[in-house]
Amino acid sequence: MAEHTLDAIDRRILAALQENAHATMEEISTRVGLSPSPCARRVRQMEASGVIKGYVAVVDQQKVGLPISVFASIRLERQREDELDRFSRAILRWPEIVECYLMTGQRDYLLRIVVKDLPAYEAFLKRTLTRLEGVASIESSFALSQVKHAQALPIE
Incomplete structure (x- = not known):
């Protein structure tokens, strides 16, 4: 996979995704000041290059009986x-x-x-x-x- 150099917009996108990976592309693009299509393209590039490794639900270990x-x-x-x-x-x-x-x-x-x-x-x-x-x-x-x-x- 090609090396992906992060610019300021990529970093803002990653910050938004880390805060809420369930956010819509419209919400993320509004937050980072980019239209949805280029924002989605950047997310796909970061996924393809391995910068974004995946998406998970953060589970409370206490509430699932593993304290x-x-x-x-x-x-x-x-x-x-x-x-x-x-x-x-x-x-x-x-x-x-x-x-x-x-x-x-x-x-x-x-x-x-x-x-x-x-x-x-x-x-x-x-x-x-x-x-x-x-x-x-x-x-x-x-x-x-x-x-x-x-x-x-x-x-x-």
Whole structure:
């Protein structure tokens, strides 16, 4: 896909979409000061180039019965490329892991795991992470409350 260089209008379009991806093209074009046709063309270009990866509904994890967020720091026995790749592929199978980052420092990965309660986390830990070959240690931290959770990137 071709590289897409963002100009000021593209950034305003992205800000509008991040605020409300359900907005009509007319609403977005009015907000950014462009007519609907060129605005829609810009959105399609950003979709085609991968700047816009998709559209999702933001779901309240409390209201769907998944109030527990656990941050698990994972250290592997070895940090060879094949071992890192194997771990990365393995964690893609589990929907409870909603975020995963390869890290610098003392730990190799940081995971955010969402579950309904502590027994659910214990069961998940026992049947998944502790069974992965090459995992040297797992350190879990439980979030007490969420101070900020932003979906929108600060692109303007």
